[in-house]
Amino acid sequence: VGPRNGAHVVAKAWTDPEFAAWLKRDATAAIASLGYMGRQGEHMQAVFNTPDTHNLIVCTLCSCYPWTVLGVPPTWYKAPPYRSQAVINPRGVLAEFGLELPETIRIRVWDSTAELRYMVVPMRPAWHRIDERNAPGGSRHPGFDDRNRSAAQSGRSGI
Amino acid sequence: MNGPHDLGGQMGFGAVAPDPEEPKFHADWERRALGITLATGVMGAWNIDESRHARESLHPALLLQRQLLRDLDPGAGKAARAPWIRECR
Numbered sequence: 001v002g003p004r005n006g007a008h009v010v011a012k013a014w015t016d017p018e019f020a021a022w023l024k025r026d027a028t029a030a031i032a033s034l035g036y037m038g039r040q041g042e043h044m045q046a047v048f049n050t051p052d053t054h055n056l057i058v059c060t061l062c063s064c065y066p067w068t069v070l071g072v073p074p075t076w077y078k079a080p081p082y083r084s085q086a087v088i089n090p091r092g093v094l095a096e097f098g099l100e101l102p103e104t105i106r107i108r109v110w111d112s113t114a115e116l117r118y119m120v121v122p123m124r125p126a127w128h129r130i131d132e133r134n135a136p137g138g139s140r141h142p143g144f145d146d147r148n149r150s151a152a153q154s155g156r157s158g159i
Numbered sequence: 160m161n162g163p164h165d166l167g168g169q170m171g172f173g174a175v176a177p178d179p180e181e182p183k184f185h186a187d188w189e190r191r192a193l194g195i196t197l198a199t200g201v202m203g204a205w206n207i208d209e210s211r212h213a214r215e216s217l218h219p220a221l222l223l224q225r226q227l228l229r230d231l232d233p234g235a236g237k238a239a240r241a242p243w244i245r246e247c248r
Contacts, residue, residue: 001183060167080172087167096175114207
């Protein structure tokens with residue numbers, strides 16, 4: 001019910017350029033190749049953070065969320081404050097999560113639909129040394145320190 | 160179609176106030192409800208359009224009230240007691 005599958009997808013994208021390109025081109029198929037498919041994840045699009053663009057995901061109409069990769073959505077994602085503000089004040093919303101982006105970074109907001117769900121692939125930190133095979137499933141995550149975890153969770157929350 | 164569920168750009172709901180310690184489930188019934196939802200989905204007992212239609216067919220007052228009642232539910236855990244709803248109270 002958590003974002004572990006999504007962490008696997010992100011870790012693989014960070015460590016396998018071919019998979020990253022596939023994920024960018026056809027996220028549904030790339031994610032399904034790892035065995036993650038099913039209700040609420042039938043059609044996926046992966047959006048990649050870059051040095052000049054940050055992605056934010058919301059569902060203004062409902063609480064659409066890709067359960068199959070990111071687990072069940074947190075309450076704030078489903079609640080009116082986030083859903084109403086994400087599209088008119090994304091920078092302020094991110095600041096509420098402790099992320100204050102400079103004005104030079106563009107924020108792109110993706111509004112989910114009943115058909116298409118999104119996940120954010122955060123930038124791979126320069127210091128990260130995660131082994132993709134160790135990312136999912138195990139209780140030990142070598143090289144997966146708190147900073148890594150924050151980055152992976154950014155993928156979950158769309159922040 | 161627009162309606163009370165269409166929240167994009169609306170104002171007045173207060174702060175987002177994320178809770179980093181939020182549990183995956185706030186009450187036992189949520190586990191069971193998720194299991195039933197997924198199982199009946201696999202069986203083809205409902206589809207996404209039906210569930211959206213059911214929700215969005217609610218009277219606006221009921222839709223907002225339902226959210227209000229859920230967030231005021233003392234059994235629903237601290238994460239569900241959102242600040243925006245306390246302001247409404």
